[in-house]
Amino acid sequence: MQYSSQAVAKPYFIAAIGLFVGQILFGLILGAQYVIGDFLFPEIPFNVARMVHTNLLIVWLLFGFMGAAYYLVPEEAERELYSPKLAIALFWIFLVAGALTIVGYLAVPYATLAAVTGNDLLPTMGREFLEQPTITKIGIVVVALAFLFNIGMTIISGRKTVVNIVLLTGLTGLAVLFLFAFYNPVNLVLDKMFWWWVVHLWVEGVWELIMAAILAFVLIRLTGVDREVIEKWLYVIIAMALITGIIGTGHHYYWIGTPEYWQWWGSIFSALEPIPFFMMTVFAFNVVNRRRKEHPNKAATLWALGCAVMAFLGAGVWGFLHTLAPVNFYTHGSQITAAHGHMAFYGAYVLVVITMISYAWPHLQHNAPAANGRAQLLEMWSFWLMTISMVFITLFLTGAGILQVYLQRVSDTPLPFMVVQDKIALFYWMRLYAGLAFFIGLCLYVYSFFAKGKESLASS
């Protein structure tokens, strides 16, 4: 660790992993509810568990991004963080607000939560992924602005690198686009249209900038490859991500009441969305193969390469599977979507945050470039366990999706939704087992932080 203020990243990373565990627990509850309908009912209804599962994901990824920014920006800008105190204060505000929101979801009915938090004054609740009470949303905006101020002031008065600028652009975009969460038109078509401006333009737009910047930072440190080479890649990847991602929003506008031309625009541009992810994979392997030094943190390299590959598979390939309008006509809102969502989020964003944690943690905790050999070995085991489990979750959901689409929509004698759900229950059971394996991998990952052992991986 070169700058003492980088240490503020530590609580962010701890919170991120803690919430990650919570997210997976709720994922397991959901997986069980798919096949045992009244599991934990009425304490935790399906819709509440789903809300907690997705909201926790977003919140812990945000913790991860903020932690990554606090660690990365001082080192890139070559100066201490503008205000470490502000960073710590924001951490507690965000954590308490997030925890209260989750408690609210679980403790009272959603309608009561809406009434108590004054949703009538400025209605923003009730939309998927944006279920947070209005006051929580306002809190998120305040935290985001103060965070951007802190990071921005550090970058402005420090060394400006491409990595820093790209990261700042991505984070600013994240904050600005979130403002559409407050725009709630009465017209249902407009409502959906702008809802995607948050949801799609986050994960297929500005988050890709954040991901590319974090990956570039870690790869520069791990491989010692020239900054110029990596920056050039970064430019190209970002240009492609934005060209395809922004107009690619159209692949959500096929069937919501928007004009027909979106079927063409959405199909053509989103069909090309795999390209930036493919370039990221080529970039990561290329840079690692041309490495100028052997970094002792082997685990971080594995996470980084895994991130690039899984992002390409999950976001690129599985996204392409159902992005063309004629295909999507049959597949939208089916388990195909769920399969894509799981692998894309895991590959692109879960793994990039863990890559950053894996790289930064030894510096933060042990003041060493790498964890001990046994800890790294455990990390690698957890990588393979979680990743292979996620591949299986995706494959089982894809199988379920194909069968669902056929029985429910393509077949000459279409069956009702619930009948089809019964017929594909076997896939849901297998998905649940794969989810349990994922959880074991996650436990192993958490355990790796406490593992004591031999000095380096090479000697083990």
Next chain:
Amino acid sequence: MDTLAQHDNDSLPGDFAIWIFIFAELLVFGVFFLAYAFSRANNVELFNESQMQLDRIAGAANTLVLITSSYFVVRAVAAIRTGNSTRCVHWLLAAIAMGGVFLVIKLFEFGDKFSAGISLSTNTFFMFYLSLTFFHFMHVILGMVILAAVLFKARSGGYSAQEHTGVETGASYWHMVDLVWLILFPLVYVIH
């Protein structure tokens, strides 16, 4: 081939990054062109009928304008290869001016179509016509911005006979904009 692109090595003219970008752009346009051609195969009459409403003179004029503009850029690159910054700036200025002419003609064409009540939702042909030409329109603007950036650097003596990668980078992008239009014009305006 004295004044044409000439290289002391085997690599692509200009920065390699712009070429990755050019290839990606060509891919997008290629997919768009084929989508047009195959949708037409399903609606031949509609496409032929709607195509008659296009202003072919404006389309042909714009082709000439872009080709000429590309030619000016070739001259600009040739000028900087001999270290003549002033001449390079003049050619670039001429090329950007031609880009401006293209935009003006295109705006008249768009205005004409919009006042006739034609929009993206009129029919599939006009959806493609407007999308493709507008998308290309935006690329002309971006190309002009890039050329202008090169121009300003050239004017302040930022390039020399030895080091002028920037000029070649901008030129390569501009030729791509031209190249795409060379396919777009016959496809959308001419053949039926």
Next chain:
Amino acid sequence: MNTTPFIRPCTVIWLLLIALTGVTYLVGQAGVSGMAIVGFVLITTLFKSQMVVDHFMGLKHVRPFWRALLFAYLLLVCGMIGVAYYISL
């Protein structure tokens, strides 16, 4: 750059492109259709675009791979357009 010829090669290319554009326009004006005409226009287009690639972009002077790559692209696009027109006849 030993001798300056009377007319620069790139100027010749430019004039050729202008002339071929005129031909394409006239074909459109004549209002004729049919596979032969479509084929003629597409081949002209292929020829024109390859001239831009070779002489304006200057890919004739770099590693042949790049020129071949762009030619393959142009051939594929023009060829597939031809196929689309052929099946609609």
